[in-house]
Amino acid sequence: MPLSPSPSPKPTTQILGVRIDCLAKKDILARAHELFSSDWPHQIVTINSLLILEAQKNPRLKEICTKAALVVPDSSGIEWAAKSLGLPVPCKYPGIDLAYDLCSLAELENRNVFLLGAQPGVAEKAAKRLLTDFPYLTIGGMQDGFFDQRDVPHIAKSISDSNSRLVLVALGMPKQELWIYEHLCTLPPGIYIGVGGSFDIWS
Ligand code: UDP
Numbered sequence: 001m002p003l004s005p006s007p008s009p010k011p012t013t014q015i016l017g018v019r020i021d022c023l024a025k026k027d028i029l030a031r032a033h034e035l036f037s038s039d040w041p042h043q044i045v046t047i048n049s050l051l052i053l054e055a056q057k058n059p060r061l062k063e064i065c066t067k068a069a070l071v072v073p074d075s076s077g078i079e080w081a082a083k084s085l086g087l088p089v090p091c092k093y094p095g096i097d098l099a100y101d102l103c104s105l106a107e108l109e110n111r112n113v114f115l116l117g118a119q120p121g122v123a124e125k126a127a128k129r130l131l132t133d134f135p136y137l138t139i140g141g142m143q144d145g146f147f148d149q150r151d152v153p154h155i156a157k158s159i160s161d162s163n164s165r166l167v168l169v170a171l172g173m174p175k176q177e178l179w180i181y182e183h184l185c186t187l188p189p190g191i192y193i194g195v196g197g198s199f200d201i202w203s
Contacts, residue, residue: 012071013087018055019065020047020073020082022090025101028072032102035069035191036111036165042069043180044193046095049077054174061174064181069191072098099168099195103130103137106166111190112140114159117170118199120144125203140164145171152183160188167192170199 011022023031035042045051045068055061065071073079073090082089106113113130115123123142130137140162143155159167167190169176176194184192 011088013082013090015078015081015085016052016056018047018052018062019071020078020090021071022088024091025093028070028093029101029105031070032105032191036109039189041184041187041189042191043184044068044070044072044191045177046072046074046098046194047078048075051173061177064177095195096198096201099193099198102166102191102193103134107134107137111165112138112163114140114162114164114167115142115199116155116167117145117176122199122203126199129202156187165190168195168198169193170195170197172196
């Protein structure tokens with residue numbers, strides 16, 4: 001269970017018992033800016049309809065959303081559901097766009113980025129693409145997503161040694177959300193966000 005204090009930003013709503021934040025993009029990035037300077041590791045969840053459905057079967061996913069630093073709606077389905085239920089409508093921010101904007105923020109703020117996940121070689125190609133768009137960004141390290149759980153302490157050390165404050169975790173949904181949550185308290189300070197197939201797309 002993570003130790004980090006991650007107060008929920010307001011306002012939030014709930015769909016089928018799952019927390020979703022209703023923040024404008026600029027407020028999400030302002031919160032990310034704060035999290036970069038925090039001495040704790042923080043989880044950001046990008047949520048779609050599939051994850052809400054998964055959370056009905058797996059209460060751990062509801063817990064993850066409750067405790068996350070941010071829960072950002074990834075898809076139009078969430079907007080549609082909130083509207084239909086008469087709830088405050090969260091503003092959609094696709095996970096791949098958020099991850100890209102976080103890289104831009106990391107470049108601006110001199111924060112290193114660690115790419116964790118995807119098939120061997122994919123993170124390297126994704127990094128190349130990111131460096132084309134953000135030439136002053138530092139990719140602190142990379143690790144493919146087919147590692148043994150016994151390697152987690154070694155990965156945590158690589159993240160720490162790389163001085164990375166943004167860790168993009170591409171293990172697929174919901175594996176990446178569960179993995180981040182399970183290991184958060186043993187990971188170094190920074191933002192940890194699941195990015196699904198983003199490395200494949202960037203590469
Ligand atoms: N992946 C991984 N380790 C695993 C399972 C999946 O690194 O144990 C990677 C996979 O190679 C791909 C990504 O996770 O790069 C999942 O992409 P997908 O588009 O399926 O995820 P989604 O966007 O649907 O969450």
